Amino acid sequence: MKEHLNASGRVIKAPENFLTPTDVKTVFVEGKQGRRDFIRRAFAAASTATAAGVAAMSAPAAWAQGNPIPSEGGDPNILNLPEHATGLGQGVATEGYGKPSKFETNLQRRQSPGLTQTTQASVSFAPLQSLFGIVTPSGLHFERHHQGWWDIDPSKHRFMINGMVKSPKVLTMDEIMRLPSVSRFHFIECGANTAVDWGNVAVPTVQYTHGMLSCSEFTGVPLITLLELAGADLKNGKFVLAEGGDGSSMTRTIPMSLITSGEVLVAYGQNGEMLRPENGYPLRLVVPGVQGVSWVKYLRRVEVGDQPYAAKDEAIHYIDLQPNGLHRQYASIQECKSVVTTPSGGQVLLDKGFYNITGLAWSGKGKIKRVDVSTDGGRNWRQARLETPVLSKALSRFNLDWIWDGKPAIIQSRAQDESGYVQPMYKQLRDVRGTRSIYHNNAIQSWLVQENGEVKNVQVS
Amino acid sequence: MFKFPKIALALTLCLTCLTVFSQSTKYPGVGRDATAKEVAAWDIDVRPDFKGLPAGSGSVAKGQDVWEAKCAQCHGIFGESNEVFSPLIGGTSAQDIKTGRVANLTRADFPGRTTIMKVATVSTLWDYINRAMPWTNPKTLTTEEVYAVTGFLLNLAGIVPDDFVLSNTNMAEVQKRMPNRNGMTTAHAMWPGKEFGNASKPDTQNVICMKDCVPEPKVASFLPDFARNAHGNLSEQNRIVGQQKGADTTRAEGSSTKSNATTNGASTATTAATAKPADNKSDNKAVLALLGKNVCTACHGIDKKIVGPGFNEIAKKYPGKVDYLAGKIKAGGAGVWGAIPMPAQNISEADSKIIANWLANGAPK
Numbered sequence: 088m089k090e091h092l093n094a095s096g097r098v099i100k101a102p103e104n105f106l107t108p109t110d111v112k113t114v115f116v117e118g119k120q121g122r123r124d125f126i127r128r129a130f131a132a133a134s135t136a137t138a139a140g141v142a143a144m145s146a147p148a149a150w151a152q153g154n155p156i157p158s159e160g161g162d163p164n165i166l167n168l169p170e171h172a173t174g175l176g177q178g179v180a181t182e183g184y185g186k187p188s189k190f191e192t193n194l195q196r197r198q199s200p201g202l203t204q205t206t207q208a209s210v211s212f213a214p215l216q217s218l219f220g221i222v223t224p225s226g227l228h229f230e231r232h233h234q235g236w237w238d239i240d241p242s243k244h245r246f247m248i249n250g251m252v253k254s255p256k257v258l259t260m261d262e263i264m265r266l267p268s269v270s271r272f273h274f275i276e277c278g279a280n281t282a283v284d285w286g287n288v289a290v291p292t293v294q295y296t297h298g299m300l301s302c303s304e305f306t307g308v309p310l311i312t313l314l315e316l317a318g319a320d321l322k323n324g325k326f327v328l329a330e331g332g333d334g335s336s337m338t339r340t341i342p343m344s345l346i347t348s349g350e351v352l353v354a355y356g357q358n359g360e361m362l363r364p365e366n367g368y369p370l371r372l373v374v375p376g377v378q379g380v381s382w383v384k385y386l387r388r389v390e391v392g393d394q395p396y397a398a399k400d401e402a403i404h405y406i407d408l409q410p411n412g413l414h415r416q417y418a419s420i421q422e423c424k425s426v427v428t429t430p431s432g433g434q435v436l437l438d439k440g441f442y443n444i445t446g447l448a449w450s451g452k453g454k455i456k457r458v459d460v461s462t463d464g465g466r467n468w469r470q471a472r473l474e475t476p477v478l479s480k481a482l483s484r485f486n487l488d489w490i491w492d493g494k495p496a497i498i499q500s501r502a503q504d505e506s507g508y509v510q511p512m513y514k515q516l517r518d519v520r521g522t523r524s525i526y527h528n529n530a531i532q533s534w535l536v537q538e539n540g541e542v543k544n545v546q547v548s
Numbered sequence: 549m550f551k552f553p554k555i556a557l558a559l560t561l562c563l564t565c566l567t568v569f570s571q572s573t574k575y576p577g578v579g580r581d582a583t584a585k586e587v588a589a590w591d592i593d594v595r596p597d598f599k600g601l602p603a604g605s606g607s608v609a610k611g612q613d614v615w616e617a618k619c620a621q622c623h624g625i626f627g628e629s630n631e632v633f634s635p636l637i638g639g640t641s642a643q644d645i646k647t648g649r650v651a652n653l654t655r656a657d658f659p660g661r662t663t664i665m666k667v668a669t670v671s672t673l674w675d676y677i678n679r680a681m682p683w684t685n686p687k688t689l690t691t692e693e694v695y696a697v698t699g700f701l702l703n704l705a706g707i708v709p710d711d712f713v714l715s716n717t718n719m720a721e722v723q724k725r726m727p728n729r730n731g732m733t734t735a736h737a738m739w740p741g742k743e744f745g746n747a748s749k750p751d752t753q754n755v756i757c758m759k760d761c762v763p764e765p766k767v768a769s770f771l772p773d774f775a776r777n778a779h780g781n782l783s784e785q786n787r788i789v790g791q792q793k794g795a796d797t798t799r800a801e802g803s804s805t806k807s808n809a810t811t812n813g814a815s816t817a818t819t820a821a822t823a824k825p826a827d828n829k830s831d832n833k834a835v836l837a838l839l840g841k842n843v844c845t846a847c848h849g850i851d852k853k854i855v856g857p858g859f860n861e862i863a864k865k866y867p868g869k870v871d872y873l874a875g876k877i878k879a880g881g882a883g884v885w886g887a888i889p890m891p892a893q894n895i896s897e898a899d900s901k902i903i904a905n906w907l908a909n910g911a912p913k
Contacts (some may be wrong), residue, residue, distance in 0.1 A: 204632050205846050217787040255582035262578045287769040290780050325743050334686040336679040342741030388590050397596045399676040412654035418738035433782035434792040464765025468758045496631045511752035519751045539802045541795050546766035
């Protein structure tokens with residue numbers, strides 16, 4: 088299977104593409120009859136337990152053990168000392184740049200089969216199902232390229248400021264890195280994250296539903312510092328165009344109000360080292376809270392202007408189709424959203440008993456205020472623990488204790504940000520925006536834990 | 549008597565001057581003024597009000613020639629192709645040109661959205677073609693070619709007549725005929741500023757409810773069983789230790805759960821071994837990298853047709869024919885695999901030989 092995923096052109100069609108209309112009908116009929124009854128029965132049983140209180144549920148007469156005592160009276164991993172306890176290990180600097188353990192190779196960013204026809208205008212998804220905390224390892228950061236990625240010689244990279252400025256300026260990387268810098272944690276999410284699930288379930292795991300999401304510590308110079316250096320007209324120059332230096336020369340319009348707040352960075356650092364080439368080495372824009380397409384990579388130029396630019400990715404793509412046939416243009420903020428990463432689709436719970444439900448929450452409008460978790464498909468909720476740090480426009484990690492009784496459960500998370508906004512249910516989102524928006528799907532995600540422990544991506548009504 | 553205040557005033561003014569000026573000299577020695585030549589080289593953007601549009605023109609007829617030589621491989625002869633990118637042309641009508649709203653966008657059953665159905669501003673087409681097309685050789689079109697190709701696309705969509713010559717002087721008139729020119733709205737709360745005077749209230753209002761919030765939930769959508777393994781074996785996409793494992797999607801559901809559940813050292817080691825990618829194909833890997841570097845994979849799949857034939861198909865047809873294949877790679881051609889031509893490739897002799905060799909040997913992965 089691995090080679091299918093890695094080899095260019097060897098793609099398997101995504102389910103949304105190979106379902107014929109007849110198949111779709113079958114799926115929905117099944118959904119209405121079989122699964123619905125199954126879930127209904129399960130919850131009839133579950134609600135009795137809930138009524139009796141949590142105490143009634145915690146009667147682990149004989150939970151099966153995932154860690155049984157072998158018949159010989161002890162675990163051979165304990166009884167027989169391994170080579171690493173009885174031999175000599177490897178020396179320093181064996182790897183000049185250390186790599187993850189060889190046992191961690193399952194963690195890869197991956198393409199969603201059938202999503203795109205080329206690898207250069209495509210996307211790879213971060214393996215959220217296996218990540219901890221809030222920082223995305225740089226090598227697992229999701230990728231979105233419009234025309235392939237490059238590894239650009241930083242000594243030849245130039246940054247230009249022009250438009251409504253006193254004097255257009257040119258800076259080298261040396262000069263940008265001389266200026267006062269700041270380091271901040273921010274999430275970056277593609278506007279099309281979770282797009283495939285707008286209408287119905289289409290992909291199996293959180294990597295493919297939510298994996299166009301990453302969070303890093305970015306280091307760079309506030310764009311306002313550079314605009315002031317060029318003597319920008321901050322009053323009449325209401326918009327700034329950011330432009331990439333690669334083949335696609337991506338352009339996006341950034342509001343001046345966000346730049347004068349000091350939040351927008353011209354960044355060269357990512358998690359303590361330089362940006363990775365796939366993420367825009369040596370220079371990219373960081374626009375906290377705004378969809379990833381505005382974080383222009385290989386940034387070569389900003390232009391101050393008094394009107395928006397209607398760039399290709401503001402006039403043809405990254406526009407949200409509404410039921411009345413109008414497209415929402417310049418919809419850029421990533422609204423409050425969360426997702427449970429364990430248990431999540433494609434995973435298997437090994438046994439009944441204790442689990443730590445864990446997940447991520449984020450908002451383009453500031454800090455996460457609270458996250459609630461439901462294990463019964465949104466009927467009843469419990470408040471999760473928000474782990475520190477909780478930072479503005481960064482991922483936040485939440486955890487919640489859970490004892491699984493072996494019965495079917497539907498797990499959801501619901502985040503609220505400091506503006507008071509609460510992450511919507513699918514129904515609320517579709518009532519306003521329909522199902523053809525593609526972008527900005529921040530609905531509450533449901534994971535069905537089946538009796539056999541396998542977890543499935545589902546949507547509930 | 550009034551001499552002194554005058555000097556004071558002058559001093560104050562001068563101080564103000566200095567304060568304003570100091571904004572741009574806070575970091576002496578950092579940055580320099582861009583030359584006019586440098587700004588001209590990079591400042592290529594064109595706004596909806598046509599600021600930035602260079603003087604020039606190009607005919608629809610010329611646009612057709614450019615199109616067929618440089619664009620049709622990916623976009624199709626009529627801009628209708630869905631092989632590499634979404635279709636550009638189709639789905640609009642003469643009525644839409646009158647109203648400025650594309651009627652098909654209101655139809656939930658309409659199968660797709662072409663570029664011309666969506667785009668409201670003709671400047672966007674010109675700007676994007678100029679900066680980013682052709683996809684494998686961006687910024688190589690002349691100004692005349694950009695006008696011509698833009699005009700040709702507009703002609704395909706029935707916006708301008710066959711004998712039209714698009715120019716900087718008539719772009720504003722063409723804008724008035726764009727089929728979806730009235731199709732955009734900024735009435736939403738998702739722009740991070742006040743520049744459009746847009747709505748400030750979010751469009752959904754969920755509330756924090758903790759108990760008996762919704763009626764009994766029903767599963768309304770899930771993946772069918774036959775799609776179980778469509779994204780590859782999910783057991784190989786989860787860490788080998790942890791409170792959960794990945795589901796073995798190569799097996800029918802439920803059949804493997806129990807064997808996965810054993811967490812003794814032996815099974816862990818086996819899983820780790822199978823999870824490790826084989827790395828004994830470095831030569832083939834180098835060829836695959838070469839194919840990527842020379843953008844061959846934009847049009848050819850390893851074992852499937854994209855625009856051109858799959859490498860497996862070529863390998864099957866020409867076993868051992870290294871010289872023939874090397875020549876074809878460099879010169880391009882048409883007719884062997886279909887009507888869509890492969891342009892001549894700017895590739896070194898050595899690289900084309902390596903790829904030809906690999907093809908002649910069966911295109912192994």
